[in-house]
Amino acid sequence: MKLNTDFFPLTQMAQRFVDQLAQCRRLGLSVLEASEHHVLIELPYSTELIGYPDTGVIHGGVITTLMDTACGSAVVSAIYQKYQSLEISPTLDLRVDYMKPAQPHKPVYGFAECYRLSSNIAFTRAIAYQDSIDQPIAHAVGSFMRISPEMVGDAFRQALMGETDTTIGAVSKTRLPLEAGAPSQSMPVTAPIDVQGIVKRATELNDFGHLLEHVPYAKFIGMKVERFGDELIFKLPAKDDNIGNPVLPAIHGGVIAGFMEMSAIVQLMVFMQTAKVPKVVDFSIDYLRAGLLKDSFVECRITRQGRRVANVNISCWQTNRKQLIATARAHFLID
Secondary structure, eight states: OOOOTTTOTTHHHHHHHHHTSHHHHHHTOEEEEEOSSOEEEEEOBOGGGEEETTTTEEOHHHHHHHHHHHHHHHHHHHHHHHHSOOOOOOEEEEEEEEOSOOOTTSOEEEEEEEEEEOSSEEEEEEEEESSOTTSOSEEEEEEEEOOOGGGTOHHHHHHHTTSOOOOSSSOOOOOOOOBOSSOOTTSOOOOOOOHHHHHHHHHHHTOTHHHHTTOHHHHHHTOEEEEETTEEEEEEOOOGGGEEETTTTEEOHHHHHHHHHHHHHHHHHHHSOOSSOOEEEEEEEEEOSOOBSSOEEEEEEEEEEOSSEEEEEEEEESSOTTSEEEEEEEEEEOO
8 A cells, every 4th residue: 555654644653663663573463543642554365364263353452453563553653752762661451352263365454553552651542443443453552661762672673764775683574474365276175073072082092182273263373272280271382483572672562361251261161062163252452571582471360151152261381380471351152
């Protein structure tokens, strides 16, 4: 798409910001518009992002990553326009309400705005959609911590201002094989999967990674799972492609959220013997400290369940189980 810098003068800077984030480059995120008021980002479809193999629908964690990135880009743009300075603003919390699944083989757009800047916090909201913003896939609200411009570093500042074309840190430049437009004969044909059969086989083999093998997004972020008695522990090995803050470096907040959401889905499939892959209704996450480039772990607790809806509390840590990097709460449709 041809950019009109007269209308959206911050687009190129916002794109350079997104390009510094390894996870965003791998997803192929493109900034279409950026101003002090809003940011619009495109996420192309890829089969590697599928979270529901029977339908080809992409994983909710990808939508979360898109909106987290759009909100973060909106904060960067708003701060730059108002103060003529660059800041890195980590996500404090993010709540996502999922209204309908994204249609397969079509791009998703994330529209975000930073509607309030205080001296310490930036407040944002975002909408994910495909054909029309009036028909949203998901809605999000999030807050971001403002950090002193001195924390940005010269290399990152120069990259955002276009003074250098290099990226920060040892990160991969690999992008997904993207697919756009209507499905073609070369695209894989989705078919119903036997969820209960897969869970039964995983239980018999005592290999719950067998479940993850059927979810492309789980393989995309490198997720693993092990069972200890009646407890499942989920693991996200340190991986350069998952970086969202190249300065620390730290894992992208959207990847952490996607990892936690997928963990909750597997927990429900195993312990509630669901006949279908649970569908996320809403997901609310609080980031307690930076998720550094280390192995991360998750445990889930099903706190409430009805006939159709389950509530799951999710905890994520790295080196110390008592020092959580994030907590989340989510509702899922299980019928």
